[in-house]
Amino acid sequence: MVKEHTVKAFTQELGLLKSKVLEMAEECERQLAKAVHSLVERDAKLAQDIIEGDTRINGLQGEVDELAIRMLALRQPMALDLRHIIAAQKMAADFERIADYAANIAKYVIELQNGWLDKPVKSIVKMADCALHMLSDIIDAYRDLDIDKAVAVWHRDDEIDRTYFGLLTKLRTLMIEDSTNVTASTRLLFVGRCCERIGDHITNVAENVHFIISGEMHHGRAIA
Amino acid sequence: MVLALTPQEKQDLANDEGERAIDTDLSEENIQVGAIPQEGPALVSREQRTTVGEATVANPRMVCRNVNVYYGDNHAIKEVSLDIGRNQVIAMIGPSGCGKSTFLRCLNRMNDTIEGCRVTGEIFLDDVNIYDEKVDVVPLRAQVGMVFQKPNPFPKSIYDNIAYGPKIHGLAETKSELDEVVEISLQKAGLWNEVKDRLDQPGTGLSGGQQQRLCIARTIAVNPEVILMDEPCSALDPIATAVIEDLIDELRQHYTIVIVTHSMQQASRVSQRTAYFHLGDLIEIGPTEVIFTNPRHELTQDYITGRFG
Numbered sequence: 001m002v003k004e005h006t007v008k009a010f011t012q013e014l015g016l017l018k019s020k021v022l023e024m025a026e027e028c029e030r031q032l033a034k035a036v037h038s039l040v041e042r043d044a045k046l047a048q049d050i051i052e053g054d055t056r057i058n059g060l061q062g063e064v065d066e067l068a069i070r071m072l073a074l075r076q077p078m079a080l081d082l083r084h085i086i087a088a089q090k091m092a093a094d095f096e097r098i099a100d101y102a103a104n105i106a107k108y109v110i111e112l113q114n115g116w117l118d119k120p121v122k123s124i125v126k127m128a129d130c131a132l133h134m135l136s137d138i139i140d141a142y143r144d145l146d147i148d149k150a151v152a153v154w155h156r157d158d159e160i161d162r163t164y165f166g167l168l169t170k171l172r173t174l175m176i177e178d179s180t181n182v183t184a185s186t187r188l189l190f191v192g193r194c195c196e197r198i199g200d201h202i203t204n205v206a207e208n209v210h211f212i213i214s215g216e217m218h219h220g221r222a223i224a
Numbered sequence: 225m226v227l228a229l230t231p232q233e234k235q236d237l238a239n240d241e242g243e244r245a246i247d248t249d250l251s252e253e254n255i256q257v258g259a260i261p262q263e264g265p266a267l268v269s270r271e272q273r274t275t276v277g278e279a280t281v282a283n284p285r286m287v288c289r290n291v292n293v294y295y296g297d298n299h300a301i302k303e304v305s306l307d308i309g310r311n312q313v314i315a316m317i318g319p320s321g322c323g324k325s326t327f328l329r330c331l332n333r334m335n336d337t338i339e340g341c342r343v344t345g346e347i348f349l350d351d352v353n354i355y356d357e358k359v360d361v362v363p364l365r366a367q368v369g370m371v372f373q374k375p376n377p378f379p380k381s382i383y384d385n386i387a388y389g390p391k392i393h394g395l396a397e398t399k400s401e402l403d404e405v406v407e408i409s410l411q412k413a414g415l416w417n418e419v420k421d422r423l424d425q426p427g428t429g430l431s432g433g434q435q436q437r438l439c440i441a442r443t444i445a446v447n448p449e450v451i452l453m454d455e456p457c458s459a460l461d462p463i464a465t466a467v468i469e470d471l472i473d474e475l476r477q478h479y480t481i482v483i484v485t486h487s488m489q490q491a492s493r494v495s496q497r498t499a500y501f502h503l504g505d506l507i508e509i510g511p512t513e514v515i516f517t518n519p520r521h522e523l524t525q526d527y528i529t530g531r532f533g
Contacts, residue, residue: 003526006532215518
């Protein structure tokens with residue numbers, strides 16, 4: 001059980017920081033869900049909304065940065081508090097990237113209006129759905145500081161990677177079979193790549209949630 | 225069929241610069257299933273009062289075993305076992321009344337001077353228990369020197385402040401030997417250049433920070449092995465404090481230093497190991513960076529993160 005700080009304003013600031021990161025995360029979740037929807041429905045108007053919505057997340061990241069730097073300078077945080085602030089700043093950067101990828105997917109949706117390939121789109125939706133589940137779980141894990149949930153999210157990225165591998169194979173085959181598929185295929189390849197990158201950024205977030213709780217650093221996949 | 229990239233695709237490729245390259249060989253075996261440990265170490269509960277962390281070190285300078293201190297009925301230090309590492313700075317932190325200064329004073333038997341104070345257990349310096357009846361405290365206190373909270377130069381000249389100790393301990397016989405000890409000690413304490421032209425002036429005329437460095441020079445002059453510092457900067461301004469902290473870092477090349485401080489920032493800046501005391505118990509001891517980023521005991525975490533009371 002963690003007690004409150006003697007200086008109550010510090011506790012309040014830490015709470016504010018966490019709520020801003022959570023707000024970013026939830027906004028990312030909405031952006032990615034909309035991106036999947038716009039892809040499936042080939043909804044260019046929704047895609048345009050997503051692209052415009054990205055600035056909100058950029059703004060939130062700026063707020064997280066400012067607050068984190070101010071707390072580092074003014075509060076001299078230690079231990080658990082230090083880990084919370086450092087992790088918040090790193091997670092905010094990952095969420096900002098995730099939102100960028102959601103916006104990128106939306107940009108391709110607009111371009112894909114004239115070429116459509118069902119099978120690879122299904123793989124992409126599968127990847128994006130998996131990423132959405134991971135996002136939702138990592139938000140819970142961060143909110144509740146649930147280390148088991150963070151670890152589970154971290155491992156789910158393998159599912160995205162496997163689907164991505166399948167997607168690449170499918171796209172290659174489609175391009176070899178019929179060269180008129182090349183433009184649409186390469187676009188879908190980039191969309192798939194966006195989902196794959198989103199998965200990687202979510203694992204970064206999972207590592208940071210783990211770091212807050214355990215105090216141990218994990219630098220991505222290099223660890224065996 | 226033209227295979228031109230759209231502007232968006234070019235933009236994305238540019239954005240990906242510097243990130244992990246796409247692994248085009250995403251075969252099953254190439255996907256590493258990674259390893260975050262399943263469980264972070266839980267913190268030791270506030271109720272638990274045995275020491276957490278590594279109390280021993282390889283090749284220690286001092287070894288303390290089962291040390292208890294009583295002031296009359298008050299049990300001020302409870303069964304503390306701790307090694308003091310060679311050529312290291314160890315910081316003792318904890319709230320007022322936690323016993324950190326009391327423990328520091330055990331290391332050169334300064335507690336002997338306090339009436340009603342009783343020390344049990346063993347403290348070894350070079351395989352000799354300093355609490356052994358045969359031990360003479362006068363040379364002990366030269367071997368384990370002390371610097372106090374308030375600079376306390378003798379009401380004598382700067383020169384005599386340094387020369388007094390070597391003279392009474394018989395460390396220097398001739399005037400030229402004494403001159404050399406004075407110069408070397410003041411140099412090691414980083415004070416020589418500031419006072420070399422006024423060695424005959426009173427030590428009490430120096431600034432607070434200079435007085436404290438004079439006291440450090442005085443301690444160094446009698447060839448100590450261990451230097452105990454009890455809040456050495458609490459009466460100094462930030463610049464004088466930084467000068468002393470820098471000096472402490474240099475001194476550890478030659479000496480072992482034990483510092484008691486109320487400033488956690490100071491402990492984190494100057495020490496390699498940190499010990500956290502709470503109501504007479506040694507709660508946690510470990511590498512300074514671990515204590516301040518990832519302490520193992522709830523009481524340590526409460527204290528260093530400002531969750532008091």
